[in-house]
Every structure is written in structure tokens, then in C-alpha cells.
Amino acid sequence: MNVERIKNAEIMLDNVGMTYDATDGKKVQALTSVTMDIQKGEFISLLGPSGCGKTTLLRIIADLLQPTSGKVLIGGESPKEARLKRKYGMVFQSAVLYDWRTVIKNIELPLEIIHEGKAERRERAVKMLDLVGLSEFANHYPRQLSGGMQQRVGIARALALQPEILLMDEPFSALDEFTREKLHIDLLKIWRKTNKTIIFVTHNISESVFLSDRVCVLSPHPGRLSAVIDIDLPRPRTMEIRDTPEFTALVAKVRNSFEGV
């Protein structure tokens, strides 16, 4: 493996593949030889239809799945080492808030796990809640919040440990269009303030174009990386950018890069 690559890339995927044993004894190729580098502070989307292996790839990076072939390095370390050093914050398809904890207590959860002191815990959680604009809901219970608000709490919780990498698995797919567009703006603001590396899994083309520096297009059967498209739209991006011909052209370019869909 190239030493130069290891030094420069925050996340390095080298020929990563994943084969499942299906119930009928056959092997299912969920992912074949994905090779790519992700730089520190980049916003990357993994885009594709269901069955393309995008979530599988994210879970491999997060050390929630072990690849059957290839290698993953996170800042020169294995995903497991990175996970144990708590370099990841993860946001899931649903907010996964613990319903017996208040909003603020949910954000404090990871800080409790690392045995952070009570005062520091509260201070950090308050800061995170402020970052996602939900300060006044600190003592609410999750069920009292809308889906969009719950997902923002999920983001605040993922950021509480100040991880270097934020992994987001279709975080906004269950939300309505209006809420989603608002959260896009919010997420980009948070990204700019915190300077994280973000890997964002989605099946929504315009979402991936709007948010990302680069869109990684994954095609199914077998899951593979079929294109990486640079999104050179200026930042900070606003709602209006969606109406520009440049945006439309990029969406079309991304759409045309799918194979076998």
C-alpha cells in the first residue's frame, strides 16, 4: 500500500469487499473492491439505490461490520482501534434516543460512558444542544419532539464526544421535504463550525449534491463504486442554489453515472 496515501487520507479504503452467506447457501456479494480516499474535513456522500451496499460500506468504516476482503484505515489505524478511541460519531436512520432519558440526558449519555464529570457533562451537552438549536427543549422527553427535532438531538449526541468523523446513515430519510431541507442547511452550518469529516449515506440524489464535496455513486448487483463526482458548487450553500443550472447539471451528471439501475 502506498505510504503517501496512508499519510494523507483520513479514511482509506483499499479493495474493500463484503460477501454474505445467504440462507440458501449461496454467497451474496454486497460490495466489491471499493477503493477510495477521504480527506480530513471532507463532506462525502455515499449515494445509491437500496442493495448497492452503501450502508454496508458505512458500517464497515464504523467497525460495526467486518469486510470479507480488502483493508480500511482510519488515520493509519484499523476501524476497531478508531472505534475504541471513539473517533466516530454515528447518526442512524432513526434518532435512537433512549425514551427514558430527557433530551439533555440523551446527549450526556456518551459522556457518562467515558466517565466525564457531572459538571463537564452538562456543560458540553448544553453546548451541543445549542449547536443544533434546541436549547429550550433540554428537559423534554424524546416523544415530545417532532421527528426532525429528534434527529437533531441525535446529531448533537453524536457530536458530544467531539469525534473526528461523523457517520450518517440516511439520517433524514424519514423526514418530510420541508424539515429535510431545513436540516440540510443546519447540518452544513454545524459542519462548518466543527470541521468534521462527514460520510453521509443517502438514496436522494439532490440531497447528496446539495451537501457534499464529492458524491460517491454506488451501483447494485453487485454493490460497487461506479463513479466519484466532484461537486464544485460554492460554499456556503443556500436553499437558492438548488434552482441554479449548475445544480441541475450536477444532479443530471450524478443520475447518469449509475450503472445497471
Added chain:
Amino acid sequence: MAAKVNKKRRSAVQSVVCPLIFGITLIAAWQTGLLHIVLNTDEYVLPYPTRILTIMGENSDKIMMNVWASVQVAVLGLLFGSLLGYLIAIFAATFPKFGSGGLTIVSAFNAIPIVALAPVIINWTKDVSSEAEIRSTFAKIIVVTVVSMASMSVNAYRGLTELPVFSDDLMKTYAAGKLTEFTKLRLPNSVPYIFTALRVSVPGSVISALVSEYFAEYIIGVGRQIRENILIAQYSTAWAYIVTACIVGIVMYAILMVIEALVMKKRR
């Protein structure tokens, strides 16, 4: 919002007012002798409610002594059984290989009728103490323990293992250990399931305490008094104890409901 309040009010009507009307009607039919005609019985076998209340008043000291004996057995058995059941659930959740098999055996225990279980256990415990009262109490508590254990272990196991989607992944991303995952996720997740178990085992503990008294060596308890008084054809006194047994069951269930409402208030 209005619809929600309306719905709440309707459910209150359904759960309080309807049973109340039914109960009052039944008691009225009973007191007026209508019930006796319907059931083709007489007021000697089925005494009037006022007669039962009079006997309860006259024998209140003796009844309270028997209530105390039965409640002691029910509550201690419930406590031990639930604790044991929860420990079994933890074991099963920690070692899934033995877990499901172990739980099946525990559930099988639950299928054994108390009337079959009680004499066996009373036979086992005959050497526990030289005093009949102590060894009888001991045996009865074991019967209730066995009965309460089953529902707790099965329900708590579900609470410890059926986690919200991704909640265990979340713990992994925090590099949380097994113990942390248990205290921060599995344990709190199992709380509603504990109440599901208790909703079954609280009435169950009262019933099994009363039935186990039938077979005990030492004659005490509400259940035993029902039997003894029926044997000597003292139906009014027997009925006084039957009503007492109902009250004990209802009060214990009501206490559970209050505790559940307090604990679960913030989660619903």
C-alpha cells in the same frame, strides 16, 4: 387535541364507570335475592352481602391476622420469585446458548398447576424447621416464588434482549463495555417489561398463596379459612374470607398500578 381529551375521557368511562355499574347491579341483585333465583341457590349457601359484611365486622381481628399471614407469603414469594426470575433473565441474555433452553424449562414450571406443585414442595420442606408455622410459611413462599419466577424471567428476558433498532450499535460506537451496555441500555429498556410481568404475577401471587395454604400443615391464611369454613358448612364465614381475598387481590393490584404510573409517568 380535543379528540385526544375525548378519547381519554371515554377510556376512563370504559375502565371505571362501566365496571362500577356492573358491580353495583350485581350486588343489588344479590341483596334483593334476584341472584339466588337466577343461580337456583339459597341464602344459606350464598349469604346476602349485608350478612357477609356483618360477619367481616365481627371477626375483623381474626380476619386481619389471616390476611397478614397470606399477604406475607404472597409478597415475599413475589419478591423472591421476581428477583430470581430477573436473574435468570440476565443469565439467559448474557449466555444466549443456554438461555433460550433455560427459559423454556422455567416456562414449563409455569404450566404445572399450583395444586400439583404445593403438596410436592410441602413434602420437600418438612425438615426445614421444628415449628409447623415456620416450615409451612417457608413452603408456601416457595410455591409463590416458583409461580412468580416464570412470568418475570420470560418478560424480563424480552426486555433485556428486544432493544430498539440501532440502540446496541450506538453503544458499540461509544466503545461501551458489556456492563455499561447493561446498565445504560438493557436494564432501563427492561423496566416496562418488569411491569408487564408483575401485572400477571401480582394477582398470581395472591392466588398461589391462597391455594398453597390449602395444603399447608399449619392452619392459617385467608385461603385456608375459606376451605375450613366450607368444610364445617359455615358458608357466611367462608364468604367473608372470599370477599377478603378479593379485596387483598384488588388492593395489591392497585398498589402495583400506582407504582407503575409513578415509574412510567415520564416514559409514556
